[in-house]
Amino acid sequence: MALDTTSAQGAMTGTRFIKSLQDGRQVWLDGEEVKDVTVHPAFTGMVHELARIYDLQHTDEYRDQMTFVSPETGNSCSVSWLLPRSEEDLKKKRRNSEIWNEQSWGQLGRSPDVMAPYIIMLYNMRDAIGAIKNPHCDFGENVVNYYRYCTENDLFLTHALGDPQVDRSEQPQNEQRAVLEEEVALHVVEETSEGIIVNGAKQLATAAPISNETYVSLSATFVRRADPRFVLSFSIPTDSPGLKALCREPVSQREGSFGHPLGARYDEQDAMLFFDNVLVPWDRVFMLYDAAPLLQRLGGGINFLGWANLCRIHERMKLMTAVATMIAEAIGVIEYREVAAKLGEMITNVEVWHHAMDGVEHNAFMTDGGLMSLGSMSGMNIFFSQTSARMVQLLREIAGSGMVMQPSERDLANPEFRRYLDRYMRGKGVDVEYKSRLFRLAHDLAASSFGMRQEIYEYWHGGDPNRNRINLLRAYDQSEITGRIKELISKPLA
Numbered sequence: 230m231a232l233d234t235t236s237a238q239g240a241m242t243g244t245r246f247i248k249s250l251q252d253g254r255q256v257w258l259d260g261e262e263v264k265d266v267t268v269h270p271a272f273t274g275m276v277h278e279l280a281r282i283y284d285l286q287h288t289d290e291y292r293d294q295m296t297f298v299s300p301e302t303g304n305s306c307s308v309s310w311l312l313p314r315s316e317e318d319l320k321k322k323r324r325n326s327e328i329w330n331e332q333s334w335g336q337l338g339r340s341p342d343v344m345a346p347y348i349i350m351l352y353n354m355r356d357a358i359g360a361i362k363n364p365h366c367d368f369g370e371n372v373v374n375y376y377r378y379c380t381e382n383d384l385f386l387t388h389a390l391g392d393p394q395v396d397r398s399e400q401p402q403n404e405q406r407a408v409l410e411e412e413v414a415l416h417v418v419e420e421t422s423e424g425i426i427v428n429g430a431k432q433l434a435t436a437a438p439i440s441n442e443t444y445v446s447l448s449a450t451f452v453r454r455a456d457p458r459f460v461l462s463f464s465i466p467t468d469s470p471g472l473k474a475l476c477r478e479p480v481s482q483r484e485g486s487f488g489h490p491l492g493a494r495y496d497e498q499d500a501m502l503f504f505d506n507v508l509v510p511w512d513r514v515f516m517l518y519d520a521a522p523l524l525q526r527l528g529g530g531i532n533f534l535g536w537a538n539l540c541r542i543h544e545r546m547k548l549m550t551a552v553a554t555m556i557a558e559a560i561g562v563i564e565y566r567e568v569a570a571k572l573g574e575m576i577t578n579v580e581v582w583h584h585a586m587d588g589v590e591h592n593a594f595m596t597d598g599g600l601m602s603l604g605s606m607s608g609m610n611i612f613f614s615q616t617s618a619r620m621v622q623l624l625r626e627i628a629g630s631g632m633v634m635q636p637s638e639r640d641l642a643n644p645e646f647r648r649y650l651d652r653y654m655r656g657k658g659v660d661v662e663y664k665s666r667l668f669r670l671a672h673d674l675a676a677s678s679f680g681m682r683q684e685i686y687e688y689w690h691g692g693d694p695n696r697n698r699i700n701l702l703r704a705y706d707q708s709e710i711t712g713r714i715k716e717l718i719s720k721p722l723a
């Protein structure tokens with residue numbers, strides 16, 4: 230049985246994670262196939278960081294905060310997979326997400342903690358998902374079994390939602406759409422007794438080359454399809470025959486961990502996924518030919534996807550603010566009114582975000598599916614896509630040219646040069662080495678290829694911010710205030 234859990238070992242360990250990536254996966258980078266992602270320099274920093282954090286789940290310090298005992302198997306499982314049935318459970322999940330993000334400095338858009346809530350959300354919708362009938366399987370049962378499989382094995386998942394960026398002028402209502410989709414978008418080409426055979430591509434999936442599985446579905450942009458063969462949702466192991474991942478240029482710069490303290494550890498990679506007649510077994514299919522359950526979710530406002538992203542954003546903003554403050558101190562500009570005001574603006578963003586997190590926790594509610602959801606997060610993804618760019622800009626403005634002009638590790642080690650560096654490149658009360666390391670951290674947040682990739686991620690990861698703004702407007706009920714305004718302007722002044 231493919232989704233058998235009898236030999237599952239619960240919360241992942243670092244060693245098990247690394248071993249799980251040494252399979253038959255087809256990963257391509259810069260024109261060459263990567264035979265083993267766990268030893269290739271483009272991936273090792275990230276793989277070993279994840280392994281390190283996975284191992285924390287088994288330490289005395291973190292075990293109670295990061296794991297729970299599975300009622301079904303007695304395995305100790307990751308809190309990322311805990312089904313939240315009470316406010317207490319939500320608090321426990323928040324703390325677990327905080328730990329993942331503190332440990333990774335808010336740099337991971339796709340930590341293992343991110344995708345677990347997606348699958349929990351599907352679990353919570355099992356009845357609606359199961360209401361779509363198929364002669365080969367029960368989609369509702371598939372979702373429940375898949376949730377258990379992921380939980381008991383603590384799998385690292387990513388997701389792939391969008392179509393390849395080939396021709397966005399073709400709109401769903403356009404009759405030509407099906408023809409374009411035939412060429413590029415993922416679709417069913419055949420049904421067999423074992424499962425569906427799918428063809429096409431997805432742009433894109435963060436961390437796919439180092440994940441165990443990819444959850445494949447449709448984003449809000451692509452959910453309305455002219456042709457039912459393009460309506461599908463499933464999960465697929467990364468080593469499935471016919472599935473190929475093409476990586477982007479690495480931003481890890483492993484050779485320079487002094488100069489790239491974040492990039493060297495947290496380049497999670499992004500990959501195009503090509504599906505060349507891939508078999509998806511029936512027990513891994515969650516939705517087929519009918520998007521009703523997905524449309525219900527997209528319109529339902531159920532926010533299981535919450536803590537991982539919210540805590541990441543909080544940690545990332547706190548990090549940028551603290552680095553900017555330390556830089557302002559290190560070059561003696563913190564007392565200047567303009568600089569202090571900019572730091573105050575950064576703290577404002579951190580604080581507003583923190584209060585919003587408390588707000589969604591305060592407004593948590595019990596769903597029809599029997600699980601607790603965080604309260605409404607409407608607008609929060611839009612707020613952050615615009616605020617992130619502003620935070621990066623403020624960090625750049627406070628750091629000045631030091632953002633780019635710092636000695637390298639080898640410059641510092643050169644005795645001939647060192648005396649110039651000690652004299653001309655030191656800071657206010659700090660030596661050149663401290664100052665250089667601090668500014669290189671800022672550079673990795675706001676200027677390096679790693680920093681730029683992070684910023685692009687923050688802008689797009691919640692979907693097109695403009696589409697989100699428009700959807701927010703359309704769903705936003707202003708009737709109470711517009712009614713009062715009409716009343717106000719309907720009568721002449723007394």
Ligand SMILES: Cc1cc2nc3c(=O)[nH]c(=O)nc-3n(C[C@H](O)[C@H](O)[C@H](O)COP(=O)(O)OP(=O)(O)OC[C@H]3O[C@@H](n4cnc5c(N)ncnc54)[C@H](O)[C@@H]3O)c2cc1C
Nearest residue numbers: 388389390391394397433434435499685686689690692693
């Ligand atoms: C670093 C990074 C990591 C990502 N990771 C993942 C991941 O793990 N999984 C995943 O599924 N996705 C991921 N994404 C994809 C992300 O969700 C998309 O980038 C986002 O939804 C925008 O889609 P697009 O990139 O195809 O841009 P496009 O849709 O091609 O947009 C390009 C431009 O055209 C405009 N545009 C497009 N269509 C229209 C229209 N109909 N009307 C008006 N304007 C339009 C857009 O506003 C934009 O300005 C990632 C993206 C990035 C950059």
